Amino acid sequence: MDRGLRSLVxxxxxxxxxxxxxxxxxxxxxxMETRIHAxxxxxxxxxxxxxxxxxxxxxxxALESLITIRETFFFRDxxxxxxxxxxxxxxxxxxxxxxxxxRIWSAGCSNGAEPYSLAILVRRLLDSGLVADAARWTxxxxxxxxxxxxxxxxxGHVFRPWSLRGLTREQISRWFERVPGEQLWxxxxxxxxxxxxxxxxxxxxxxxxxxxxxxDLILCRNVxxxxxxxxxxxxxxxxxxxxxxxxxxxxxxxxxxxxxxxxAVERFAGAQAYRLGPVVACAGPRAVRAxxx
Ligand SMILES: C[S@@+](CC[C@H](N)C(=O)[O-])C[C@H]1O[C@@H](n2cnc3c(N)ncnc32)[C@H](O)[C@@H]1O
Numbered sequence: 001m002d003r004g005l006r007s008l009v010x011x012x013x014x015x016x017x018x019x020x021x022x023x024x025x026x027x028x029x030x031x032m033e034t035r036i037h038a039x040x041x042x043x044x045x046x047x048x049x050x051x052x053x054x055x056x057x058x059x060x061x062a063l064e065s066l067i068t069i070r071e072t073f074f075f076r077d078x079x080x081x082x083x084x085x086x087x088x089x090x091x092x093x094x095x096x097x098x099x100x101x102x103r104i105w106s107a108g109c110s111n112g113a114e115p116y117s118l119a120i121l122v123r124r125l126l127d128s129g130l131v132a133d134a135a136r137w138t139x140x141x142x143x144x145x146x147x148x149x150x151x152x153x154x155x156g157h158v159f160r161p162w163s164l165r166g167l168t169r170e171q172i173s174r175w176f177e178r179v180p181g182e183q184l185w186x187x188x189x190x191x192x193x194x195x196x197x198x199x200x201x202x203x204x205x206x207x208x209x210x211x212x213x214x215x216d217l218i219l220c221r222n223v224x225x226x227x228x229x230x231x232x233x234x235x236x237x238x239x240x241x242x243x244x245x246x247x248x249x250x251x252x253x254x255x256x257x258x259x260x261x262x263x264a265v266e267r268f269a270g271a272q273a274y275r276l277g278p279v280v281a282c283a284g285p286r287a288v289r290a291x292x293x
Pocket of ligand 1: 070076111145222
C-alpha cells in the first residue's frame, strides 16, 4: 500500500473510531479505493484533500456508510430483550409515571431493528394497562448511527427477512405488513412513528455532561467491539453522563463488563445492565464513580 493511502487509512480510523481495521488496513484501503475512484481522484492525497474540504460532509457520509458493519436484527439477543420487557421497562414506566415521559436512545442503531424492537415493547407495555393514562405519555425513541445508508433504511422501515429472522410468523404478521409482490416487510406505522433517527458519531459522546437531553435508557450494543479499550472506556463515561437519574445503560453481550467499575451492574438471566444511583443526574466521570462506589 502506498504511503499516501496508508496515512489516509489512519485518518479515517481516528475519525470514525473503527479500530477494528487496525490489524486489517488493506481491507479498509480497498473499500476506500472504491470511493477514491467514484470521486474521480487520481491519488489518495487528492481524495484526502477532498475529505478535508468536505464542508457538507457528503463524502464523509458516503465513506462511513461503506466501511461500517451494519449487522442487526429484531430482538437481537433475546435474553436482553427479556430483561427489558419484564424488568427494566416496567420499572422505568412506573418510576416515570408522574412525568409520563420516557426517553430512549439506541446508539449505533443500524437499520433501526433495535430501536423499533424497543418501540414494540414500549407500545405493548403501555397498552397492557401497566400505567395509567397511556395515551398521554410522551415516548421519544432516538436512533443514531454513523452510517447515513443505515439511517435511510431505518427511516424507510421496510425490512428483508434477514432482519426478521428471530421472529415467529405470528409476530411478523402482528407487527409488519407484507410489501405486495416483494419479499419485504414494512413495520406498521404505530411502531415506526415512535422512533426518530439522527446521524451521530459515538466519538462525540466522549465530552461528558452536555447541556443536551438525558435518557432513561440507552442501548449501545455491538458497536463498542470496533473501538479500542481506551475509547470504549471514554464512550461509556460519556454515555453514563447522558443518563437521567436512575436511568439504564445496556451494552452488547460481548461488551458487558467494560462498565462494571463505573456504574452499578444489575444482572438478569443471561443479561446485564448498568444503572446510575438515583441522585446522580449528569455528573462528570469522577463524580459518577464517586456516587456509586
Ligand atoms: C453491528 S451494528 C449493531 C446494530 C445494533 N446496535 C445491534 O446490536 O443489532 C453496529 C452499528 O454501529 C454503527 N457505528 C459504527 N461506528 C460508529 C460510530 N463511530 N458512531 C456511531 N455509530 C457507529 C455502524 O454503522 C452499525 O450500524
